[in-house]
Amino acid sequence: MLAIADLKKSFVTPEGGPALIVDVPAFSLTAGEQVAVRGESGSGKTTFLHLIAGILAADAGRIAVDGRDMAELGEAERDRLRAEKIGYIFQTFNLLQGYTVLENVVLGMSFGPGADRAQAKILLERVGLGHRLSHYPRQLSTGQQQRVAVARALANRPRLVLADEPTGNLDRKHARAALALIRETCREAGAALLLVSHDEEVLAQFEGVRDFASLNRSVSP
Amino acid sequence: MTIPLIVYRSLRQHALSTLVTAASLALACGLLLTVWMVKVQTQRAFLDTSTAFDAVLGARGSKLQLVLNAIFHLEASPGNVSAADYEAIKHHPAVKAAIPIAVGDNYFGWRIVGTIPGMFTDIEYTRGKHYAVEAGGRFFDPAKREAVVGALVARRLGLSVGDTFKPYHGLSFNPNAQHPDVYTITGILEPTNTPADRVIWIPLAGVQTMTGHDPQAATEVSAVLIQLRAPSAGMMLDILYNRQGNRLTLAYPVGAIIADLFGKISWLDRVLALIAYLVAVVAAGSVLASIYASMAARRRDIAILRSLGARRRTVFGAILTEAAVIGLLGAVTGVLVYAGLFTVVAGVIRVQTGVVLDVLQWHPVLVICPLAMIALGAAGGIVPAWKAYRISVAENLAPSS
Structure with missing residues (x-):
């Protein structure tokens, strides 16, 4: 499902020199596999996920999602691949504040296979928000917003779900519930899950936990 | 439904600036139509009236x-x-x-x-x-x-x-x-x-x-x-x-004398038309300014849309469509402004000269001018749309870990 080889990404520092942020020789995920990656803030985890999602272009190396090499795709094709194959759950949810709960999910679908309001409603009911379809994100609790983000990420039946500190803004109780929801829905959809977190309680729930420092050579262990 | 939804939501989010911008376009459209139609109909009415005698x-x-x-x-x-x-x-x-x-x-x-x-x-x-x-x-x-x-x-x-x-x-x-x-x-x-x-x-x-x-x-x-x-x-x-x-x-001949009269006062038409054109240009500028000024607030939304898979051209098209819709609102309202303004002007002309002008009289400019307003609105959206097109997704999806 996901295969990474010799992935490198540098940024220009304020001083003008290059700073290697991501240097991952190898990483892979099989279909339906759920892996958590432990990493501290600022270690380059988000950049790593952005590279996998095609939001950022790698300087070198290979990222293959569902057999398609990101480096060989143009930007528009990467956008399409992201819309159709990848679901991304952001730490801050990144919901569109001017759109209703239902529109947030439907809009996410419209860039992929196509908007399906009925399917979006089913998904939102599945995450317990069937009664909040016309609410705006600001009218929801943090936990509810997280559930909208989960529904949106899964709306296009992605093959790969990326979750960036998905419980970082939730209290213990909601964090546990959100994580269970993400894992369960991924399992049901047969999607691979790559979750990055520095929360040990979250990481403890995964069988396969990888240390980002061991994956990324640019980070001092 | 993607672009219509994005445009609709964006217009609602920026309702005040949308209304002000559309109103300025409406004023320009109404003025242009009124100047043009009054000129055309007055000339025609005067010439028609003078045809009874040689x-x-x-x-x-x-x-x-x-x-x-x-x-x-x-x-x-x-x-x-x-x-x-x-x-x-x-x-x-x-x-x-x-x-x-x-x-x-x-x-x-x-x-x-x-x-x-x-x-x-x-x-x-x-x-x-x-x-x-x-x-x-x-x-x-x-x-x-x-x-x-x-x-x-x-x-x-x-x-x-x-x-x-x-x-x-x-x-x-x-x-x-x-x-x-x-x-x-x-x-x-x-x-x-x-x-x-x-x-x-x-x-x-x-x-x-x-x-x-x-x-x-x-x-x-x-x-x-x-x-x-x-x-x-x-x-x-x-x-x-x-x-x-x-x-x-x-x-x-009477017709030529009347035509000569309109020739002598044609500078007035040109001045009025120039004012209307200037208002139109200012209105197009206001479309550009209002959308461009809101780009800072839109950056995150655009980055989110892009992260969900929206192509750059989709974002570009949405901003351009939004500008064109503002132009459309201005054009539609402009026709209403024209109807009101023309009725007042026609009333004054009728009392002063006896010449009757008809607000419903067809002329191609009634379509051309509103279409031009829509095009002008869209043109005002090109620069903001280009700015949106170039927005970096990663830089605007904060925070990172």
């Missing part, structure tokens, strides 16, 4: 003043034409019809014009249409103190058949200059949408012999409206009166 004979002076006075009932008469001169032109072999008019009185500011019944029975005020009086009325008897009232005057003054009135001396209303002569209204003219609607018509002799008028001028007329048997005869009469003679002026 020439006007009057006292030596300005041809334009003669035409405005005799046909459009504007301006003062440049002087009188003697009875002998009237008889001469009337019996000239090149002349098909010669209608004398006499002016010099008013009723509450509405001009009283003396003429002969032939004005109503022999002359088509526009192609195929003769003057007619409303049911229950009749044209005046030239031997009596009777009057036929134009449709606009009758409506404004509330006059009807059987009413009587006493004229006031002069072309401007002076309450202290009332004549003792009493006239009875025998008919109300059906609306003609010409200057005749704002005139009270009485027999020629009525003006000539009005109590208080100079008895020595009792046989003179103010002007003679002429129809020629053949248009080419006008050249001959032009030589006869304007080059060989020095007492009278023949205003010929």
Whole structure:
């Protein structure tokens, strides 16, 4: 499902020199596999996920999602691949504040296979928000917003779900519930899950936990 | 539904700036349409009105003043034409019809014009249409103190058949200059949408012999409206009166004199059009400014959309469509502004000149101008759309870990 080889990404520092942020020789995920990656803030985890999602272009190396090499795709094709194959759950949810709960999910679908309001409603009911379809994100609790983000990420039946500190803004109780929801829905959809977190309680729930420092050579262990 | 939804939500989120920007476009659209339509319709109306007669004979002076006075009932008469001169032109072999008019009185500011019944029975005020009086009325008897009232005057003054009135001396209303002569209204003219609607018509002799008028001028007329048997005869009469003679002026051809008038005042059209164009440019600039100014607030939304898989061209298209929709709102409202503005202007023109302008009259500019506003709005969106196109997704999806 996901295969990474010799992935490198540098940024220009304020001083003008290059700073290697991501240097991952190898990483892979099989279909339906759920892996958590432990990493501290600022270690380059988000950049790593952005590279996998095609939001950022790698300087070198290979990222293959569902057999398609990101480096060989143009930007528009990467956008399409992201819309159709990848679901991304952001730490801050990144919901569109001017759109209703239902529109947030439907809009996410419209860039992929196509908007399906009925399917979006089913998904939102599945995450317990069937009664909040016309609410705006600001009218929801943090936990509810997280559930909208989960529904949106899964709306296009992605093959790969990326979750960036998905419980970082939730209290213990909601964090546990959100994580269970993400894992369960991924399992049901047969999607691979790559979750990055520095929360040990979250990481403890995964069988396969990888240390980002061991994956990324640019980070001092 | 992607772009329509994005556009709809964005317009709602920025409702105030959307309304202000659309309003400025509406103002530009309304002004442009009004200037254009008033110009086109006024010119056409003046030319149509002047087609009833080929020439006007009057006292030596300005041809334009003669035409405005005799046909459009504007301006003062440049002087009188003697009875002998009237008889001469009337019996000239090149002349098909010669209608004398006499002016010099008013009723509450509405001009009283003396003429002969032939004005109503022999002359088509526009192609195929003769003057007619409303049911229950009749044209005046030239031997009596009777009057036929134009449709606009009758409506404004509330006059009807059987009413009587006493004229006031002069072309401007002076309450202290009332004549003792009493006239009875025998008919109300059906609306003609010409200057005749704002005139009270009485027999020629009525003006000539009005109590208080100079008895020595009792046989003179103010002007003679002429129809020629053949248009080419006008050249001959032009030589006869304007080059060989020095007492009278023949205003010929009437259409060219009116066209010349519009040529002289065309600078006004150009100034008004320039103002409207400037308003349009400013409005397009305001579309650009309002969307561009909101780009800082939109960056995150655009980055989120892109992270969900929206292509750059989708984002570009959404911003451009949003700008075009603002243009559309401006165009639609602009047509309403035009309808209101034009109605007011047309009312003033009707009272001042008798020319009737029709707000519903079709002209291609009624479509071209709104379309141009939409295009202008879209053009104002190009720069913000390009800015949106170039937004970096990763940099605007904060925070990172």
